[in-house]
Amino acid sequence: MVLFACRGAFNCLLLAALAGGAFAETKVLQNFNLIDGTGKSVVPNMTMVVVDGRIQSVGPNLRTRVPSGADVIDLTGKFVMPGLINAHGHVGLIKDLEQDPKYYTRANVEQDLRTYASYGVTTVVSLGTDLDAIYPVRNAQRGTRPSMARVYTAGRGFVMRGVNPPALGIRLEVSTITEVNSKIADLAKNKPDFIKFWMDDNFGRAKTITPELTGAIIASGKKRKLPVAAHVVSLQHAKIVVDQGVYALAHSVRDQPVDDALLTAMKQRGVWLLPTITRESAQFMYAEKPAMLNDVFMTQSLSSQTVEALRKPAYVAASQADPDYTRNKSMLDMAERNLRRSFEAGVNIAMGTDSGAVARFPGFAEHWELEMMSDAGLTASQIITIATKNGAQFLHARDLGTIEAGKWADLLVLNRNPLEDIRNTRQIHSVYIAGNKIKSAPPAVR
Ligand SMILES: [Zn+2]
Known part of the structure; x- marks a missing residue:
């Protein structure tokens, strides 16, 4: 058994890295419609791999490998946009x-x-x-x-x-x-x-x-x-x-x-x-x-x-x-x-x-x-x-604002398409900050 004592986020990360990423937390969000924040139109059937809170990759379901041991979250029918x-x-x-x-x-x-x-x-x-x-x-x-x-x-x-x-x-x-x-x-x-x-x-x-x-x-x-x-x-x-x-x-x-x-x-x-x-x-x-x-x-x-x-x-x-x-x-x-x-x-x-x-x-x-x-x-x-x-x-926050590899997974997950009606941003399914799901408001009544 290996025991680590680490103080402060950086040292812990360092130790985790030395341990071959043994502590890495991997979440995979699957089957969603992507609105990446850059102004591109919505892309269906997407998968996002989030490692320790950052987006490692985001791409079509079929082309994205799901790492073993990952926590897989099915978002079929949902729309994922940046927070x-x-x-x-x-x-x-x-x-x-x-x-x-x-x-x-x-x-x-x-x-x-x-x-x-x-x-x-x-x-x-x-x-x-x-x-x-x-x-x-x-x-x-x-x-x-x-x-x-x-x-x-x-x-x-x-x-x-x-x-x-x-x-x-x-x-x-x-x-x-x-x-x-x-x-x-x-x-x-x-x-x-x-x-x-x-x-x-x-x-x-x-x-x-x-x-x-x-x-x-x-x-x-x-x-x-x-x-x-x-x-x-x-x-x-x-x-x-x-x-x-x-x-x-x-x-x-x-x-x-x-x-x-x-x-x-x-x-x-x-x-x-x-x-x-x-x-x-x-x-x-x-x-x-x-x-x-x-x-x-x-x-x-x-x-x-x-x-x-x-x-x-x-x-x-x-x-x-x-x-x-x-x-x-x-x-x-x-x-x-x-x-x-x-x-x-x-x-x-x-x-x-x-x-x-x-x-x-x-x-x-x-x-x-x-x-x-x-x-x-x-x-x-x-x-x-x-x-x-x-x-x-x-x-000047380079790791916020869009859904792209390398950025923090700060996400707003919606039940309906906000590009069809901007009021659909109120149809909240869930919210993530740095890959952690946080307590979110229930969706607006329509
Ligand atoms: Zn003011």
Whole structure:
């Protein structure tokens, strides 16, 4: 008998390798229809061999040898696509319909990551509202096979000092370039994956960060090789930050149509757009389409208090009494039109939802976003590529985003074909992260 003592994933792998792969775990998924995330059409009768969580091969049933001793999973009639990547979400902030930094615990962060994963969202970028509890969660995942959604973080994002809504002990307030530089130096110690700032004057009603400070944040990010994502609303602000070299617009421009000058600049500089269309609709949809709250696919991950609160006449009345009620609707319309225009112009687009904020529910929001991208005029195939392959490119994550040999087996297995109707992404059969089947949400009722 040989006894191994190994410490840390790498050493264990090394020992396993020395032992001639004796510890390798092999799973074979058989007889499925493949949607690989690259935009190719569906390929029937496929087999995938997954070894220690990574795809070793994927090909036609007839040409794929099933290794002896493998765990064989029959997926006849199912559709296998890459797990969804949400390039703009938030974790750990919410309890029911309340947002407060006091809820930001490792347990709440992990709960949200499990919820995302259960809906097939296998990777999420938490954009600018993370306290230090995020780092041990993220660090523990890297290089291993996580049992919850993979998380990337921007740590705490930047706002102008005295901003409204207030920073609330989550976001970092700055008012000088010196402050920007010292706070980014501080932030960088934890090696965040991104830097985030908010540039939003609430239609001229509020103070916001100055171009001088956004320029300093972007320059500092560049120096440290940290991509910078900007919350913007207006065309004017989008143009400023794109010219300054921002990596991504974390939302659609939604005060007016995007113009050729912006689209050309974004394309030339490779700036990413994360449309977050559901963000706009979540402002009024529960009031306007209360039937949404009968959708178990949405409500299964919510507490009964949350669902009841959203149904209450007082909540509906408050939504309708919002002075921006009409404007929110026109912003949604504008965001959809601008998404379509940006897509047609060839701008880089990854899926972002801004879920994980109040009434924007992790997991469900991503399926909702896919449907809304379809409403905006994109095809199901284009949408799936945006939500998988493009997300991985946005992250420079070479082993995520498509179903190809060498990549992690992060998979969304569906009962129906999402290329026929994008809402079929809600027909969840199972979800895998790094080859491990995780607890997934039951399929939506049709
Ligand atoms: Zn956000």
